[in-house]
Amino acid sequence: MLECRDRLSGEEKQALADLPWRVRRYERGEEIVGEGSRPSQSCLLLEGYAARSGYLSNGRRQLTAVHIAGDFVDLHGLLLKVMDHSVVALTSCSVAFVDHGAVRDLTERMPHLGRMLFMTVAIDAAVQRNRIVGLGRRNPVSHLAHFACELFRRLQVVGLVDGNSFSFPVTQSELADLLGLSIVHTNRTMQELRATGPISWRDGIVTIEDWDRLVAVAEFTETYLNLFREPR
Amino acid sequence: MLECRDRLSGEEKQALADLPWRVRRYERGEEIVGEGSRPSQSCLLLEGYAARSGYLSNGRRQLTAVHIAGDFVDLHGLLLKVMDHSVVALTSCSVAFVDHGAVRDLTERMPHLGRMLFMTVAIDAAVQRNRIVGLGRRNPVSHLAHFACELFRRLQVVGLVDGNSFSFPVTQSELADLLGLSIVHTNRTMQELRATGPISWRDGIVTIEDWDRLVAVAEFTETYLNLFREPR
DNA sequence: CGCTAGGTTGAGGTACGTCAAGCTAAGTGG
DNA sequence: CCACTTAGCTTGACGTACCTCAACCTAGCG
Numbered sequence: 189m190l191e192c193r194d195r196l197s198g199e200e201k202q203a204l205a206d207l208p209w210r211v212r213r214y215e216r217g218e219e220i221v222g223e224g225s226r227p228s229q230s231c232l233l234l235e236g237y238a239a240r241s242g243y244l245s246n247g248r249r250q251l252t253a254v255h256i257a258g259d260f261v262d263l264h265g266l267l268l269k270v271m272d273h274s275v276v277a278l279t280s281c282s283v284a285f286v287d288h289g290a291v292r293d294l295t296e297r298m299p300h301l302g303r304m305l306f307m308t309v310a311i312d313a314a315v316q317r318n319r320i321v322g323l324g325r326r327n328p329v330s331h332l333a334h335f336a337c338e339l340f341r342r343l344q345v346v347g348l349v350d351g352n353s354f355s356f357p358v359t360q361s362e363l364a365d366l367l368g369l370s371i372v373h374t375n376r377t378m379q380e381l382r383a384t385g386p387i388s389w390r391d392g393i394v395t396i397e398d399w400d401r402l403v404a405v406a407e408f409t410e411t412y413l414n415l416f417r418e419p420r
Numbered sequence: 421m422l423e424c425r426d427r428l429s430g431e432e433k434q435a436l437a438d439l440p441w442r443v444r445r446y447e448r449g450e451e452i453v454g455e456g457s458r459p460s461q462s463c464l465l466l467e468g469y470a471a472r473s474g475y476l477s478n479g480r481r482q483l484t485a486v487h488i489a490g491d492f493v494d495l496h497g498l499l500l501k502v503m504d505h506s507v508v509a510l511t512s513c514s515v516a517f518v519d520h521g522a523v524r525d526l527t528e529r530m531p532h533l534g535r536m537l538f539m540t541v542a543i544d545a546a547v548q549r550n551r552i553v554g555l556g557r558r559n560p561v562s563h564l565a566h567f568a569c570e571l572f573r574r575l576q577v578v579g580l581v582d583g584n585s586f587s588f589p590v591t592q593s594e595l596a597d598l599l600g601l602s603i604v605h606t607n608r609t610m611q612e613l614r615a616t617g618p619i620s621w622r623d624g625i626v627t628i629e630d631w632d633r634l635v636a637v638a639e640f641t642e643t644y645l646n647l648f649r650e651p652r
Numbered sequence: 653c654g655c656t657a658g659g660t661t662g663a664g665g666t667a668c669g670t671c672a673a674g675c676t677a678a679g680t681g682g
Numbered sequence: 683c684c685a686c687t688t689a690g691c692t693t694g695a696c697g698t699a700c701c702t703c704a705a706c707c708t709a710g711c712g
Contacts, residue, residue: 224643242553245639250556252549264546267539267652272546272644295535299528306538307499313545314496314504317484320548321474323555324482324600328668359690368556370669375692407477411456412504420499560700591658602701607660 189258190304192345193311194420200301203294209284214238214277220261223274227265229285233257236281237358239366242273251366253316254278254339258346260308266291267309278358303420314412323368326407328377331367333406336387340396341410352399357392381405421490422536424577426652432533435526441516446470446509452493455506459497461517465489468513469590471598474505483598485548486510486571490578492540498523499541510590535652546644555600558639560609563599565638568619572628573642584631589624613637 190196196204211234214220220238221227233255240253252273255261261275266288295302315338322331339356343349364374381387386402388395396402422428428436443466446452452470453459465487472485484505487493493507498520527534547570554563575586596606613619618634620627628634 240549242549242557244553244557248557250553252552264542267535267542268546268646269648269650269652270643270646272641273549292535296531299531299534302531302534303499303524303527306541309538309545310496310499310541313541313548314500316545316548316552317472317474317505320484320551320555320600321476321482323552324597325474325476325480360692361690365556368552371690372670372692373668379692409504411502414500414502416501418501420501592660593658603658604660604702605700608700611660 189346190308192417193307193414194304194417196301196304200298200304203298203301207286207290207294209286211282211284214281214283216277216279218277219274220277220281220283221265221271221275223271225271226269227262227271227288229262229287230260230266230291231262231275232284232286233259233261234282234284237278237356238275238281238283239278239362240273241276241365249365250368251362252319253312254366256339256342256346257348260305263291263305263309278362300420307414307420311412311414314414318412328367328369328373329380330406332363332374332377332381333386333402334408335366336381336394336396337402337406337408337410338413339394341413341415345415352397353393353395355392356394421578422540424649425539425646426536426649428533428536432530432536435530435533439518439522439526441518443514443516446513446515448509448511450509451506452509452513452515453497453503453507455503457503458501459494459503459520461494461519462492462498462523463494463507464516464518465491465493466514466516469510469588470507470513470515471510471594472505473508473597481597482600483594484551485544486598488571488574488578489580492537495523495537495541510594532652539646539652543644543646546646550644560599560601560605561612562638564595564606564609564613565618565634566640567598568613568626568628569634569638569640569642570645571626573645573647577647584629585625585627587624588626 220231223243235257238255238261239251241249241251243249265271295305318334322334326334340349340354343354348354360374360378361371364371367374369377378389382389386396386398386405388397452463455475467489470487470493471483473481473483475481497503527537550566554566558566571588572581572586575581580586592606592610593603596603599606601609610621614621618628618630618637620629
């Protein structure tokens with residue numbers, strides 16, 4: 189995942205692999221990191237989908253980010269100390285944890301690798317900026333299309349796309365919390381996107397039927413994903 | 421600004437000050453960093469307000485973040501290479517620039533200081549997550565109130581609050597682009613907030629009349645701003 | 653004196669949300 | 683095997699929050 193942004197040396201890869209990881213599984217809906225907690229470990233998503241979630245007093249929630257296999261989900265904790273949101277499993281997940289101390293040492297010993305790690309935080313921020321634009325100024329169809337484009341490209345990088353399809357088994361209720369819509373309107377938005385052709389989305393399998401059209405509807409420009417190799 | 425999050429040593433402060441800064445002024449509306457550009461310098465806002473802005477083809481725009489004096493506006497460029505959005509001056513600003521190389525060297529020489537810099541990127545991300553929640557799940561009044569709370573606390577930290585008032589001379593049109601609303605509805609939202617008491621907002625001066633009520637309306641919890649000193 | 657940028661107001665349209673119901677498929681217990 | 687439940691998807695009817703359009707007002711400013 190890092191490797192598509194800049195070349196890593198053998199040593200760097202080894203150092204990452206040598207960190208004292210501990211792996212744990214989570215079931216769909218389980219909380220991986222809780223709001224208000226003070227994590228002493230960072231976590232890397234190995235398999236499945238997870239999301240960052242913010243809650244309001246009226247019980248509403250908004251998902252602020254979706255994470256896929258290979259994402260360093262909680263580097264923030266290393267710098268931010270107290271979680272201001274929680275991370276939940278959207279599907280069953282496998283998650284690897286390392287102590288903050290070990291990560292901090294690593295970034296000090298290998299500054300380039302450290303930059304690459306912090307780069308993932310910056311990319312997450314860029315993704316979030318795009319979500320802000322989507323929520324604020326895109327119509328729901330375009331917003332959903334944009335999300336599909338983004339997910340498709342990110343999954344491609346980690347080899348989780350099969351032809352034009354990928355698996356994204358979340359409910360429309362969760363999608364609604366992601367898009368900031370009601371469930372009913374999310375359903376109608378999806379129907380419109382299916383009816384007009386660019387995408388099909390059934391039983392948790394998303395198939396891109398017409399990429400160019402989807403990109404056009406979404407006004408998708410992938411610069412912000414930083415999917416290019418470059419010295420950093 | 422960094423200092424309210426963790427103590428900096430004299431050396432660290434000196435090293436920051438010794439960077440080869442170059443200062444430039446920008447007038448209201450000017451672009452400080454352009455979308456698509458490849459900045460070779462990072463910039464620090466010394467004075468005034470700036471915003472990150474995303475544009476859509478229909479001419480709509482969405483402001484994704486507001487920056488105040490003391491903010492390291494463009495550390496991203498150091499890690500992300502190509503700007504996926506632009507940074508514009510909301511008021512006349514004074515901005516200090518340093519070469520990426522100098523910053524990179526500094527982060528390698530002084531890892532703790534480096535972490536503090538990257539921490540600001542992580543905090544920006546946390547602020548953006550809160551904006552996502554606001555756009556997706558808060559009503560406009562609560563969203564605006566939340567924004568006012570956030571701005572108030574951030575300005576306090578850098579000494580730009582005078583009693584219960586601060587200066588924020590932006591037009592309602594800009595506020596609309598920030599909140600993802602139309603100008604008309606932004607106006608009505610502001611009126612409601614003024615009419616119900618917690619805030620007054622006139623001629624670019626915002627006065628908090630009733631902080632507790634404002635916080636309640638906004639459901640504001642300041643954890644995410646990380647305004648506490650802690651070893652990082 | 654007229655022009656412009658920005659704030660404000662009213663009227664009417666529309667894109668959403670809410671409520672309520674029906675449908676299907678999977679799971680559970682008899 | 684069939685009832686029964688439950689989670690998730692879908693649809694229709696209806697209300698409302700927000701947008702759009704259009705005007706008017708005010709305070710600079712040439």
